[in-house]
Amino acid sequence: MWALPGLPEVEPGADLAALIAAAGPDLADGDVLLVTSKIVSKAEGRILPATSRDEAVDAETVRVVARRGPLRIVENRQGLVMAAAGVDASNTAPGTVLLLPEDPDASARALREGLYRLLGVRVGVLVTDTVGRPWRNGLTDIAIGAAGVRVLDDLRGGTDSHGNELSVTVVAGADELAAAGDLVKGKASGLPVAVVRGLPHLLGEGSARELQRTAGEDMFRLGTSEAVREAVTRRRTVRTFLPDPVDPGAVRRAVAAALTAPAPHHTTPWRFVLLESAASRTELLDAMREAWIADLRGDGRSEEAVAKRVRRGDLLRAAPYLIVPCLVTDGAHHYGDARRDTAEREMFVVSAGAGVQNLLVALAGEGLGSAWVSSTMFCREVVRKVLGLPGDWDPMGTVAVGRPAAPAPDRPPRDPAEFIEVR
Template sequence: MTAPSYTPAAGGTAAPGPAYTVRALTGIPEVRPGDDLAALIAAAAPDLADGDVLLVTSKIVSKAEGRILAADSREAAIDAETVRVVARRGSLRIVENRQGLVMAAAGVDASNTEAGTVLLLPQDPDASARELRASLARELGVDVGVVVTDTFGRPWRSGLTDVAIGAAGVRVLDDLRGGTDAHGNPLNATIVATADELAAAGDLVKGKAGGLPVALVRGLGHVLGEGSARELVRNPADDMFRLGTSEAVREAVTQRRTVRAFTDDPVDPGAVRRAVAAAVTAPAPHHTTPWRFVLLESEAARTGLLDAMREAWIADLRRDGKSEESIAQRVRRGDVLRNAPYLAVPCMVMDGAHHYGHDRRDAAEREMFVVATGAGVQNFLVALAGERLGSAWVSSTMFCRDVVRRVLDLPENWEPMGAVAIGRPAEPPKERPGRDPEAFVEVR
């Protein structure tokens, strides 16, 4: 059998780059649990040389390591390998698996294995690559790179490609930041996923159904070095697409917390306006728009409002006969608004409300508008959480509406419905106590 191979052609008149070849290795038999994978590869590539890179399909690594599971249900195996569901559509699940990889079905594969069994990914693909590299050094006395590959789909792109899930002796990322391109322009964001490019090149000659699980790249010795495929997994804090659409909505809802301590980091006004855009999609009676958001973006505006509110509060507490010590304690507890770098005051307007001239029906009409305003504020808080902003909805403006309207120069029919403190949380949120949804449900 002739092994498929690929040699890139040099074109144009520019100085050619490094020439390399990629070829699939033939003669590797069906791999069984306990097989010496290094010995099988060494027998198929006795000419292996320093600087070569081997691209090894994860399936044969899994088989050699005994990662074969008798399973009546592939879904149960996927459940067992899943750490976090990223997105779900029908029976398809994109998940984060035990290896930290985000992929379809946790990498559990029912193909290329006997009926009634499934293949799991290697338990530690980087460790598998290191062991294979060390064993080949002992077998043949060569210094090679090893990349363990698997097939992924990709966000934004149709089709599948091989990527690196384990690596040893290969620089998996090539950080070009700080350099310049051919025109002298600075490279500010260019980090090349070298190991993934190698994996994809190997897939060109291995194929998906050719029974050729290993490819050899020759001529790219400069990619050898220290590296781990873990470096290719994006840090969660930098991952803008960590969740699917419906999962992101649920995550924002469940991760929303009342945050009372903020960093000094400034708040992006654009993020707040995006949250307002989400707020005004809430349901409301009679096709009305009962929401207004007053955004206090200057220190003077925040301080002016909070000082006036504090004076009004202190006056109320004194009228109630509270001691000066008790008043001071209460005022200190209210400092969550003062310590926030950004404030928003949601207001309700009842333009479009029906007037029945009947106390009970008019009271119900007002309640509908209050509920709609609350729905808008909930949307606002959840959207802020989606922007990685903490918030605290504090009721204080409802107790001194005349003061708030006067200081902020608001129309008489705007009813302040609390104030929302906004900022970057100063510490990770505490675990929310578990609540059984069934405790809040009555079925009739």
């Protein structure tokens, strides 16, 4: 592995393949070129005048992943997660910034084809850029564009030296090459291209996008504060569920989050009844249905109207898991004054609502959909009897839980200013 000497300063519109061919006329079949993205960007004219680097970062940002002070880790237009969207204010003239190549894979393909045309050699090309990494100090290079290189080396199904089957081992060979190449290129030595010889088995078809985890695969998609906001935003009322069983551990983790809600007088006014068996759910919903029908008929509703309203309970029947949150006011103060006693109970009700909201948000964070339905509040005695609850437990609705059967529709935008009064 060595760096190619003699490359001139790259200007916009330069034929980068020709410059590399002139600096490395002895390139051979099977070589892999590691090309710093900065010279690719310069050749492609990805230089912008910018009075503020932040403006360029904003323009290249698709999603903010994490923020701490002025530092932003974002997903950029190329799908890469990195600091400042990969916008670089170094190695470029003052008052300008460098953007990453528009399509790094296409840039790598163009270089590979150009070198074949000029030198008649079939090489692999990786376009590389410098990034930081979660949990690790220091910077390293990764592959952001690839052509003629197998970026991943899938060893699953093989065995190690002790005969153990490899079940999860997929090596990021392109990133390993990119990091190794930086050892000979350096960050400030003016050597933006390295050559690796002797690893022809890594040549093949590949795209650097294979190295990027999809949203569903990424367990660490968001920073801490962003994760909280995302979970709150993701919390939607889900009305149709898949029949898949719900992980009881996920529900218990959500209950643990619910228990962090504020409460009056240092009390713990929340209880959660988890209906994990189909028999318990059916028994409760059947009893509630009968109570609901009796109430509706007592209100003089027609049988058609009764049937229509009762059908609304199908949401709870379709859910594979139900939670009945209950309010317990055993720590409430009793003043003997109706006004103050009413306010005292309202404090506990507000606390119960905060606990339910924490529960719903935490369920969303676990990838579970939910719907809070007020039904149990209208037949508390029935619920207490069926579930065998103490008389001072007040059921505060029912939470249906499950995997959403379909994505929730977009929520209509709400302008916070319409809900705020400033004094």
